[in-house]
Amino acid sequence: MKAIEVTNLHKAFGETRAVIGVNFTVEQGEIFSLLGPNGAGKTTTISMLSCLLRPDDGDALILGHSLRKDPMGVKSVLGVVPQEIALYDDLSASENLTFWGKMYGLRGAALKARVNEVLEIIGLTDRARDRIKKYSGGMKRRVNIGVALLHKPKIIYMDEPTVGIDPQSRRSILDSVLALKSEGTTVLYTTHYMEEAQELSDHIAIMDHGKLIAAGTHNELVRIVGEADRITLSLNAESARLIEAWKRTRGVQQVDAEDGNLTLLVDDSNQVLPRLFEAAAASDVRITSVDIQEPDLEVVFLHLTGRALRD
Amino acid sequence: MKRILDITFKDLIELTRNRMTFLFLLIMPIAFTVLFGFAFSGGGSGPEDPRLPVGFLNLDGELLSLELTGQLEASTVFRLVVDPEATPEGLEQQVADGDLAAAIVIPAGSSQAAVAGDPVPLTVFVDPSAISGMTIEGDLQAAANRMNNAILTARIVVAVSGEDSAFEPALGEALAAWENPPIRVNDTTSVPAETGSGSQGNSFTHTAPGMMLQFAIAGLITAAQVMVSERKNRCLQRILTTATSRLQILLGHYLAIVILLLGQFILLIVFGQLALKLDYLNQAGATLLVMLTTALCIGGLGLLIGVLARTEEQAIMFSLLPMFILSSLGGAWVPLEITGPTFSAIGHVSPVAWSLDGFQNILARGLGLESVLLPSLALAGYAVLFFLLAAWRFRRASA
Numbered sequence: 050m051k052a053i054e055v056t057n058l059h060k061a062f063g064e065t066r067a068v069i070g071v072n073f074t075v076e077q078g079e080i081f082s083l084l085g086p087n088g089a090g091k092t093t094t095i096s097m098l099s100c101l102l103r104p105d106d107g108d109a110l111i112l113g114h115s116l117r118k119d120p121m122g123v124k125s126v127l128g129v130v131p132q133e134i135a136l137y138d139d140l141s142a143s144e145n146l147t148f149w150g151k152m153y154g155l156r157g158a159a160l161k162a163r164v165n166e167v168l169e170i171i172g173l174t175d176r177a178r179d180r181i182k183k184y185s186g187g188m189k190r191r192v193n194i195g196v197a198l199l200h201k202p203k204i205i206y207m208d209e210p211t212v213g214i215d216p217q218s219r220r221s222i223l224d225s226v227l228a229l230k231s232e233g234t235t236v237l238y239t240t241h242y243m244e245e246a247q248e249l250s251d252h253i254a255i256m257d258h259g260k261l262i263a264a265g266t267h268n269e270l271v272r273i274v275g276e277a278d279r280i281t282l283s284l285n286a287e288s289a290r291l292i293e294a295w296k297r298t299r300g301v302q303q304v305d306a307e308d309g310n311l312t313l314l315v316d317d318s319n320q321v322l323p324r325l326f327e328a329a330a331a332s333d334v335r336i337t338s339v340d341i342q343e344p345d346l347e348v349v350f351l352h353l354t355g356r357a358l359r360d
Numbered sequence: 361m362k363r364i365l366d367i368t369f370k371d372l373i374e375l376t377r378n379r380m381t382f383l384f385l386l387i388m389p390i391a392f393t394v395l396f397g398f399a400f401s402g403g404g405s406g407p408e409d410p411r412l413p414v415g416f417l418n419l420d421g422e423l424l425s426l427e428l429t430g431q432l433e434a435s436t437v438f439r440l441v442v443d444p445e446a447t448p449e450g451l452e453q454q455v456a457d458g459d460l461a462a463a464i465v466i467p468a469g470s471s472q473a474a475v476a477g478d479p480v481p482l483t484v485f486v487d488p489s490a491i492s493g494m495t496i497e498g499d500l501q502a503a504a505n506r507m508n509n510a511i512l513t514a515r516i517v518v519a520v521s522g523e524d525s526a527f528e529p530a531l532g533e534a535l536a537a538w539e540n541p542p543i544r545v546n547d548t549t550s551v552p553a554e555t556g557s558g559s560q561g562n563s564f565t566h567t568a569p570g571m572m573l574q575f576a577i578a579g580l581i582t583a584a585q586v587m588v589s590e591r592k593n594r595c596l597q598r599i600l601t602t603a604t605s606r607l608q609i610l611l612g613h614y615l616a617i618v619i620l621l622l623g624q625f626i627l628l629i630v631f632g633q634l635a636l637k638l639d640y641l642n643q644a645g646a647t648l649l650v651m652l653t654t655a656l657c658i659g660g661l662g663l664l665i666g667v668l669a670r671t672e673e674q675a676i677m678f679s680l681l682p683m684f685i686l687s688s689l690g691g692a693w694v695p696l697e698i699t700g701p702t703f704s705a706i707g708h709v710s711p712v713a714w715s716l717d718g719f720q721n722i723l724a725r726g727l728g729l730e731s732v733l734l735p736s737l738a739l740a741g742y743a744v745l746f747f748l749l750a751a752w753r754f755r756r757a758s759a
């Protein structure tokens with residue numbers, strides 16, 4: 050059985066078509082990322098998959114439970130980390146975890162033990178009795194995630210869990226996501242940071258304006274733009290002759306010149322770079338800076354939409 | 361069922377962490393009962409309508425002055441003679457001529473001044489030679505006191521509902537206002553205004569339950585705010601991603617409010633029994649029934665407020681409005697018995713009237729369980745109505 054099977058989900062808010070015919074499949078035990086810019090429809094998709102919003106059309110099976118026919122069944126296998134922090138400010142971290150544990154059906158000694166375990170996991174054992182409103186943003190985020198771990202759900206949704214926090218907290222959150230995977234939990238993760246998607250995910254779906262525009266493993270996605278490395282160079286002098294020479298060099302796909310900077314798409318920068326230096330020396334031109342960019346999702350997004358992922 | 365209790369328990373923790381809860385539910389009703397208790401004795405039992413004609417001119421015309429007008433119309437001592445053409449000078453002349461027993465003028469801008477915390481001087485013209493003057497002033501003073509009570513309540517509630525850090529200074533300021541009541545009777549004659557001193561039995565018989573109910577409604581503010589903030593900080597949505605139903609959530613909140621109100625009633629009833637010598641326990645069963653149905657009813661109202669209010673500020677407004685309307689209409693300020701059958705009938709639209717009927721039957725008339733069955737039934741009816749309205753709204757609202 051698949052962990053999540055989404056078929057043809059649609060959702061509109063009045064004129065705004067937030068999600069348009071989305072299909073994807075998540076295998077059990079993998080980390081699956083929805084990558085997209087602000088307003089792409091990630092949260093709307095997650096909300097439908099957690100039965101908070103009713104789809105206008107389409108359905109999904111969550112471990113075999115249909116959103117439409119068996120919402121309680123869906124909820125029983127899920128842990129959800131919402132994008133906005135959802136905690137009671139006047140309760141302490143441990144009171145919050147205890148309350149949410151009860152909502153997830155835990156009781157008694159098992160609940161108590163699990164609350165302590167989760168406090169340990171999110172590294173807040175020594176602050177457990179402080180009220181949430183006295184916490185920093187990063188600490189709140191960690192409790193927000195901790196809530197969804199309490200009942201050890203088979204599937205966890207995490208909606209942009211790292212937005213607006215310091216690098217250290219961010220690292221610890223990414224590590225805990227990887228730890229979940231190693232315990233066999235399926236994670237549906239949304240983000241607009243392509244580095245996160247790249248590091249964490251087994252599969253990535255790129256979303257824009259309500260539609261999935263591409264999906265696959267990182268390597269599959271990168272292949273969409275042809276496995277070119279991007280080399281950006283600057284020279285001490287302009288030289289049309291050199292550019293012509295580079296265009297003829299083996300392994301170079303394309304050369305673009307723009308106000309003093311040259312951008313080359315090449316098959317493999319390791320092999321091509323020495324040849325570029327040779328040609329430059331032959332033309333008596335010095336290369337003053339080199340920047341190599343291996344293909345990434347940023348490039349893929351740019352290629353597919355003509356826009357940068359981040360504005 | 362367990363989830364319902366879990367939510368109730370969580371709500372009660374939140375509520376008891378809020379100092380406002382105790383202020384509204386315990387401190388304010390006790391303070392108001394004691395401080396205003398004597399002002400409510402309600403004058404003599406006047407027969408038919410030989411009420412004295414009193415000229416009346418309202419130059420303000422805004423909410424509070426209209427409310428005061430209502431209070432004055434309910435007087436047993438005088439009846440208002442309203443002439444739209446009248447002027448303050450004309451009224452003074454009419455009093456001097458003996459055509460009117462007295463005249464009352466509410467100056468322009470009174471409502472605003474009262475809300476802003478400035479004293480509002482009411483002008484009264486009386487014929488110093490007539491004995492009736494004193495009675496009229498006494499009754500006017502009582503009406504002014506009742507309004508003061510209400511205005512002060514509102515002012516305190518608004519003051520302390522703000523910043524947490526501003527709590528103590530705000531409360532201190534608001535309480536100091538007692539020294540300087542918003543509406544002052546400014547007599548232009550030599551006769552001193554005198555507050556009617558309590559005469560018929562225990563003057564707390566009416567005031568104590570009246571204030572208890574008034575502040576039970578005011579106390580819904582904190583309960584409603586718990587629900588509003590749960591929605592605003594997305595916890596409601598999060599609960600809905602767990603296997604918890606909307607009905608369970610609603611029942612959990614309802615139970616928390618009802619338990620809180622029962623706690624308030626028990627403490628205030630014990631206070632009344634011990635400190636004010638009110639004999640609730642003589643009819644313990646009846647007291648229990650009225651208390652329970654009242655808590656269910658006001659709790660239902662609180663649930664409705666919590667579901668309807670979108671912001672914390674709205675929770676305050678939506679609680680203060682029913683507090684004013686239901687309390688004044690339902691006779692928490694002036695006993696309905698002395699306002700005549702029409703007023704009393706209208707007043708029973710307010711559940712406060714039914715609850716007061718119940719408590720009055722126990723305290724003033726010494727009647728037992730049977731006498732409170734009808735009021736309790738009415739209260740239970742209101743409870744069901746409020747709950748269903750809340751559930752209907754809650755179901756429709758997309759979280």
Ligand SMILES: Nc1ncnc2c1ncn2[C@@H]1O[C@H](COP(=O)(O)OP(=O)(O)OP(=O)(O)O)[C@@H](O)[C@H]1O
Nearest residue numbers: 062065067085086087088089090091092093094241
């Ligand atoms: N409740 C709503 N009412 C109206 N429009 C909405 C609502 N929720 C979302 N939208 C709209 O739907 C579109 C998708 O929003 P959504 O929140 O799903 O995007 P997102 O990918 O999660 O963005 P972000 O990265 O900013 O969280 C946006 O245009 C948004 O304005």
Ligand SMILES: [Mg+2]
Nearest residue numbers: 091092132208
């Ligand atoms: Mg989002």
